Each structure stands twice: as structure tokens, then as C-alpha cells.
Amino acid sequence: KNQVEQSPQSLIILEGKNCTLQCNYTVSPFSNLRWYKQDTGRGPVSLTIMTFSENTKSNGRYTATLDADTKQSSLHITASQLSDSASYICVVSAYNFNKFYFGSGTKLNVKP
Amino acid sequence: NAGVTQTPKFQVLKTGQSMTLQCAQDMNHNSMYWYRQDPGMGLRLIYYSASEGTTDKGEVPNGYNVSRLNKREFSLRLESAAPSQTSVYFCASRISGTVSYEQYFGPGTRLTVT
DSSP: OOOEEEEOSEEEEETTOOEEEEEEEOOSSEEEEEEEEEOTTSOOEEEEEEETTOSEEEETTEEEEEETTTTEEEEEEOSOOGGGOEEEEEEEEETTTTEEEEOOOEEEEEEO | OOOEEEEOSEEEEOTTOOEEEEEEESSOOSEEEEEEEOTTSOOEEEEEESSTTOOEEOSOOTTEEEEEOSSSBEEEEESSOOGGGOEEEEEEEEOSSSTTSOOEEOOOEEEEEO
8 A cells, every 4th residue: 555654643843953754655556756845734845746756855954865775754954943943744656647645744843 | 827716815614514616727737636634634635626627635535526627627615514624725736647747735724614
């Protein structure tokens, strides 16, 4: 069964600290993995996309990694800011099936 | 360039009432989607439209109907609302073809059915 699991469900960190969010998937055949940021009361917005051949990709203070062998991805946030408070959603696409599998998200709260 | 817009932003319905959620995009995208988001769960696909004139069921289509009015607009209708349909509804659109193309989401409609 194609599934996407994210951990932790929620996380509280102090401003300026780093954190890492995890995403494990069983989607096959794998096409790509996206990380979305969803602010409260808004729709998700794409942060980065990882394809099979990519191990690491950065977008400012956000760095995503992908291990296609173990079917795991992580999103590392460096020097967190209050504006990083949001839910982060991992979405995996299945090749040739035009389908998207959503994780339930990690809710990050950055406190001053 | 407004992206994906949804109306209304909030709605309260009584059980058995009907309503239509509206979605429009100005990015000339072929594919459009309706999702629902419930606490503790990932977004679940209700219906999608790969191109103008076509619609297909997603994971949770029961109790919903859709209309792809033209390339820009994709509406979701609840014929007889039930409390189980209380949720936040998101419309999304993207370029057709490879799944590498990003989905762009609207701001959502928060629906409460009492």
C-alpha cells in the first residue's frame, strides 16, 4: 500500500535553533518527493522537490535530503525564525500514475 | 496574477442543505483538483480534472459532485451536506503531464455542517 508517514506530529523549538523533520514513504514506483509549507489558514506552498537522483537540495534555510534506497527524506531548518511556525507536508508522487500521496504533516511551533 | 482563488472562505450549513464551492485559476493550467483536509490526516483527493471536459473520482468522492465549467473553473457541490463533511476544502491546479509539475493550492474553504 502506498503510504507517507511523517514524524514527529508536532514540534516546539526556540527561535534560532535548528530542527529536522522526517518523512518515510512506501510509494512505488517513486517519481519525486515535495516538501510543502502550510501556514495556518492558508493553502500549502511548495518548498522543494526531490527526484530519484538527488540527495540534497537547499532553499535558503531549508535543506531537504532524500535516500531513495531506504525511502526516507528529511527537511532540515537552520536558525529557525518565528515565521517558520507552520505545518510541513511531505508529498510523494508515483511515476506514470499521476497520483500524489500526502503525509499528515508536522506542525512546527517556533517560540521566541 | 491571483493564482488559485476559492469562494467562500467560510461556510456553515445545516445537515441536508446543499452548496457549491467555487474554484478558479488564472495560470492556464489543465489539471485541477479538490482535496479535503481533516485534523491529523493528510490531504485526501475528492475529485480531479485532468483537462477541460474530464473529471475523475479520487479517494473520497462519496457525497460530492464536480463540474469543470471551463479551463479556469472547477466547482465542488455537496448535494445533501452531512456532519462528516465538516472539513477544510482545498482546490489546486497544475500543468498536465509529468508529476514533476507543482500543484498550486488555493487558500481553502472552511466548511462546518451542523
